[in-house]
Amino acid sequence: EPEVTQTPSHQVTQMGQEVILRCVPISNHLYFYWYRQILGQKVEFLVSFYNNEISEKSEIFDDQFSVERPDGSNFTLKIRSTKLEDSAMYFCASSEVRHTGGGYTFGSGTRLTVV
Amino acid sequence: DQQVKQNSPSLSVQEGRISILNCDYTNSMFDYFLWYKKYPAEGPTFLISISSIKDKNEDGRFTVFLNKSAKHLSLHIVPSQPGDSAVYFCAASARNTGNQFYFGTGTSLTVIP
Numbered sequence: 001e002p003e004v005t006q007t008p009s010h011q012v013t014q015m016g017q018e019v020i021l022r023c024v025p026i027s028n029h030l031y032f033y034w035y036r037q038i039l040g041q042k043v044e045f046l047v048s049f050y051n052n053e054i055s056e057k058s059e060i061f062d063d064q065f066s067v068e069r070p071d072g073s074n075f076t077l078k079i080r081s082t083k084l085e086d087s088a089m090y091f092c093a094s095s096e097v098r099h100t101g102g103g104y105t106f107g108s109g110t111r112l113t114v115v
Numbered sequence: 116d117q118q119v120k121q122n123s124p125s126l127s128v129q130e131g132r133i134s135i136l137n138c139d140y141t142n143s144m145f146d147y148f149l150w151y152k153k154y155p156a157e158g159p160t161f162l163i164s165i166s167s168i169k170d171k172n173e174d175g176r177f178t179v180f181l182n183k184s185a186k187h188l189s190l191h192i193v194p195s196q197p198g199d200s201a202v203y204f205c206a207a208s209a210r211n212t213g214n215q216f217y218f219g220t221g222t223s224l225t226v227i228p
Contacts, residue, residue, distance in 0.1 A: 004158070033215075042117075043159065043204060043218035056215055091158050103149050103206075104216075106158030 002026040006092050006107035013082055013114055021077045021110045023092030031095045032075045033104060034067065036060070036088040043091070049075065050098070082114045118142045119207050121219035129227050134192040136222050138205030141186065145207040149216065150179060150190045153202045162203075163190070195226045 005024040013019050025032050034046040047057040049067055066078045075094075079086055089111050093104035120139045128134045136150075146167040151159035165172040165179045165188070172179050178191045192199055202223045206216040 006158075009156075035218075042119075042220040043206075045215040045217070048215060058215070093158075103151065103161035103164060106151075106160070108156065108158045 002105070004092055004094055004105050004107035006090075006110050008110060009108065010111045011113070013112070015084055015114055016081050019079050019082055019112060021079075021090050021092075021112070023075045023077070023107055024073050025075055025092065025094030026096075026105055027073070029094035029096050029105070031055075031098055031104075032067075032069070033093040033095075034077045035091045035093065035106075037091070037109075038085075038088040046077070046090075079112075082112075084114050087112055087114045118145075118217045119205055119219040121205055121222050123222050124220070125223040125225070127225045127227060128195045130197055131194045134190075134195045134199065134224055134226065136190040136192075136203050136205075136224065138188050138190075138219055139186060140188075140207050140217075142207070142209060142217075143186065144209040145217075146210050147208045148179070148181060148188050149206045149208075150177075151204040151206060151218075153204060153221070159204055192224075195224075197226045197228050200224055200226050 007022045032049040037043045045058050047061045048055045064080045068076050089109045091109045092107045095104045149164040150162040152162045153159045163174050163177045165181050170181050181188045202221045204221045205219040208216045
């Protein structure tokens with residue numbers, strides 16, 4: 001079964017450092033997303049991406065965040081200068097269509113720990 | 116702004132019995148509701164969905180009920196199996212505000228053999 005792949009599974013970084021979280025969405029999917037879950041809290045939307053541009057973003061997705069699809073397969077989330085409160089599980093997801101009752105396919109997540 | 120709420124952080128059920136997980140929402144514009152299941156160290160996995168034009172959707176052991184007037188939905192699992200033990204997230208979206216999903220905080224279900 002096709003899956004969304006995220007690397008690394010765990011990333012530890014010092015406060016103020018830049019991190020790049022990587023995702024390989026399902027190959028025929030056109031819509032890509034990043035969500036995050038701070039420990040013990042709800043899963044929160046960060047950004048959606050379609051046709052090489054951001055289609056929606058939340059208030060969380062400020063100037064410290066950026067996304068990119070550098071080639072035909074990877075989808076990356078960059079945090080420019082990490083803060084302690086960026087520590088969370090980051091999930092990448094993809095879907096074939098824009099608004100789907102079938103949901104997205106999520107990756108297994110990257111646990112980001114900022115120290 | 117907690118638009119989707121799951122007020123029970125945990126639930127324990129005996130194997131073979133029914134599990135009922137509840138979810139409430141505040142935004143009347145939501146038109147799709149989904150349940151995701153999440154095991155530790157894995158991403159959420161889509162389980163079942165319902166659109167706002169229906170009040171029930173069934174898939175095998177899983178049934179989702181939607182009560183629009185009460186802004187409430189529930190997931191019924193019957194019979195419950197030990198492999199159902201996981202965290203269940205309710206999520207909702209509104210077509211006219213984009214395609215992001217708003218998630219609840221999850222309910223951890225434990226099915227006791």
